[in-house]
Amino acid sequence: MREIVMIHARGLVQTFQSREGKKKTVVRAVDGVDLDVAEGEVVGFLGPNGAGKTTTLRMLTTLLRPTEGTATVAGYDVVRESEQVRRSIGYVSQAGGAFSAARAGDEVVDHGMLYGMKESAAKARGQELFEQLDLDGLWTRMPKNMSGGQRRRLDIVMGLIHDPTLVFLDEPTTGLDPQARANLWEHIADLRRKRGATVFLTTHYLDEADHLSDRIIIIDHGRIVASDTSENLKANVSGDLVDLELSSAADVQSAATRLGSIAEAARSGGDPVEIEGNHVRARVARAGRAVPGLLADLGTAGITLESIEVHRPTLDDVFLTLTGRSLRDAQETTKDDQASDESADHTEQPALAGVGQEK
Ligand SMILES: Nc1ncnc2c1ncn2[C@@H]1O[C@H](COP(=O)(O)OP(=O)(O)OP(=O)(O)O)[C@@H](O)[C@H]1O
Numbered sequence: 001m002r003e004i005v006m007i008h009a010r011g012l013v014q015t016f017q018s019r020e021g022k023k024k025t026v027v028r029a030v031d032g033v034d035l036d037v038a039e040g041e042v043v044g045f046l047g048p049n050g051a052g053k054t055t056t057l058r059m060l061t062t063l064l065r066p067t068e069g070t071a072t073v074a075g076y077d078v079v080r081e082s083e084q085v086r087r088s089i090g091y092v093s094q095a096g097g098a099f100s101a102a103r104a105g106d107e108v109v110d111h112g113m114l115y116g117m118k119e120s121a122a123k124a125r126g127q128e129l130f131e132q133l134d135l136d137g138l139w140t141r142m143p144k145n146m147s148g149g150q151r152r153r154l155d156i157v158m159g160l161i162h163d164p165t166l167v168f169l170d171e172p173t174t175g176l177d178p179q180a181r182a183n184l185w186e187h188i189a190d191l192r193r194k195r196g197a198t199v200f201l202t203t204h205y206l207d208e209a210d211h212l213s214d215r216i217i218i219i220d221h222g223r224i225v226a227s228d229t230s231e232n233l234k235a236n237v238s239g240d241l242v243d244l245e246l247s248s249a250a251d252v253q254s255a256a257t258r259l260g261s262i263a264e265a266a267r268s269g270g271d272p273v274e275i276e277g278n279h280v281r282a283r284v285a286r287a288g289r290a291v292p293g294l295l296a297d298l299g300t301a302g303i304t305l306e307s308i309e310v311h312r313p314t315l316d317d318v319f320l321t322l323t324g325r326s327l328r329d330a331q332e333t334t335k336d337d338q339a340s341d342e343s344a345d346h347t348e349q350p351a352l353a354g355v356g357q358e359k
Contacts, residue, residue, distance in 0.1 A: 004075075006166050006198045007037035007060060011069035014055050014222075029055040031222035032069070039165070042192050042199040044213030046206070046315070048327055052222040053202040054094060057170055060200075061091045074166050087115065090159035094170040094202075104146070105130075105139035108157055115162040122161060129157045132194070133187050149180030153187065160191075167191060169201040173208060181208070188212055206315040206327065218319060225322045230315065237313035237321050239264040239283035242291065244298075245306040246278045256280045258297050262290050278306070 014030040030052040037043050047053050058064040060073050062082040071078045074088035100107065105126060112122025130139060133153040143151055152172065159167060172188065173181040189212060191197040203209050209216050210230050218226040218233075226233055246255055256273045263272035263282035273282045284290050287310045298305065319327045 004039040005036060005072075006039050006041075007035050007071070007073055007200065009033060009035040009060065009069065009071035012056065012059055012066050012071060013068035014052075014059060014064060015067045028222055030059070033219070033222070033224055035060075035071075035217070035224075037198060037200060039198055040192060040196060042188075042212055042214050043201070044209035044216045045200060045202040045219065046204065046209045046216055047202075047219035048204060051219045053204075053219060054170055055222075056219070057091075057168055057200075057202060061089060061168055062086055063091075087162070088164060088166060090162070090164035090167040092155045092159040092167070092169045092172060094174065101142065101144075103140045104135075104143050104154055107143065108154075108161060111158050112161040117162060125161060125163065126157065129160055132190065133157055134183070147180070149176050149183060152176060152180070152184060156184075156187065160195075160197075164197070166198045166200070169199065171202055171204070173203070173205065185211055204327070210315055216315070218322065220319075220323050226318065233315065233318045234313040237283075237317045239285045240287035240313065241311040241317075242282055242284045242287050242294075243307075243309045243311070244280045245308070246280065247304040247306050249278055251303045252278065252280060254301060255298060255303055258294065258301070258303075259284075262294060 012030055012033040012035075013028065016027045016029055018025050018027050033052070033056055035056075045053050045056070055064065059066045060071055060078060062073075062078050062085050065079060073085045076082075076084040076088065078085055102110070105123070108126040108129075109119060109122045112126060113119060117125070127139065130136060133156060135150060135153055135157070138146065138150060138154075143154055146154065156169070156172070159169075169188065173184050176184065185208070188199060188201070191199050199212075201212065213230065215228065216226070216230050216233060217224055242259065244255055244259060246252055252275055256275055259280055259282050260272045262284055264285050273280060275281075291308070291310065295305075295308070316327050319325070
């Protein structure tokens with residue numbers, strides 16, 4: 001069967017003019033992004049704050065015209081065929097919809113009609129989605145009287161009302177409590193399982209990307225630094241982290257020498273062992289096999305342990321290996337960078353909800 005490409009982007013660039021007092025600077029928010037997403041894939045687009053996730057999404061959803069580069073989405077060019085792109089996709093933005101004082105069901109029907117649906121069809125489809133997204137009984141509730149999780153699911157109903165084959169979700173679970181997040185994950189997984197939809201979601205939650213995605217694309221400073229399954233990305237991080245907690249501080253050096261001899265970095269001549277208080281840590285390839293020998297060695301030397309922990313690599317380790325920074329540190333620094341960006345100019349396209357095309 002021929003694989004259908006839902007997103008195909010080459011060399012996407014977005015620059016913004018930004019002003020700090022009198023000084024104008026150019027921010028290269030997206031700096032040459034290539035993307036290929038096949039039909040039915042669930043792709044997690046991961047990166048720290050300010051990495052360029054939302055800007056990429058806004059170009060792919062036709063809300064922002066690329067400064068350079070080309071992209072087709074659902075087979076249509078994002079610049080020349082933006083209306084066809086809009087009709088083919090669902091977009092659930094980071095901020096969520098701005099709901100009026102209307103009842104949830106009426107909002108949903110109006111939204112469907114904006115996409116050219118007949119009122120009866122929009123109502124039938126809206127009610128079906130309410131059922132699938134656990135919003136039964138809330139059709140006549142005002143959105144302002146819903147919980148955060150319910151409102152986020154209502155955003156998703158809005159994004160799906162016209163039955164798009166490709167859905168963009170921008171940080172779908174930001175601001176939700178853990179239970180509401182887990183619940184929403186189920187619904188996102190169902191988009192593909194039950195509807196066969198292709199899903200492209202941005203997140204800076206590592207566990208979310210890991211849990212939901214067939215493939216993870218990592219962006220940093222506007223450039224793609226990795227694209228693979230979570231398993232493969234983690235397999236490229238060299239080794240599991242072995243953390244020994246020693247009973248006596250006097251044994252730290254001796255334990256470090258022993259752990260160092262089996263550490264990954266020992267092979268590449270790097271500094272293999274980290275010491276912090278009574279803890280000695282190093283990355284060890286196939287720790288499951290190497291640890292029993294290490295324990296025997298420590299036992300023979302009369303070194304006793306308070307604890308030993310072995311951690312499999314996480315997506316944060318992947319990011320650290322690729323960029324030299326942890327995702328969490330990267331979040332902090334980019335948040336500070338963003339503080340002066342408020343007075344920026346850029347080419348906005350009209351809002352997506354304003355598309356009232358006849359089908
Ligand atoms: N309208 C704008 N004007 C000026 N700079 C902008 C504008 N929008 C985004 N930027 C800058 O472009 C960069 C990328 O921003 P973007 O919102 O795409 O990042 P992100 O990865 O989605 O971040 P977050 O996770 O915080 O949503 C940041 O440095 C941001 O400050």
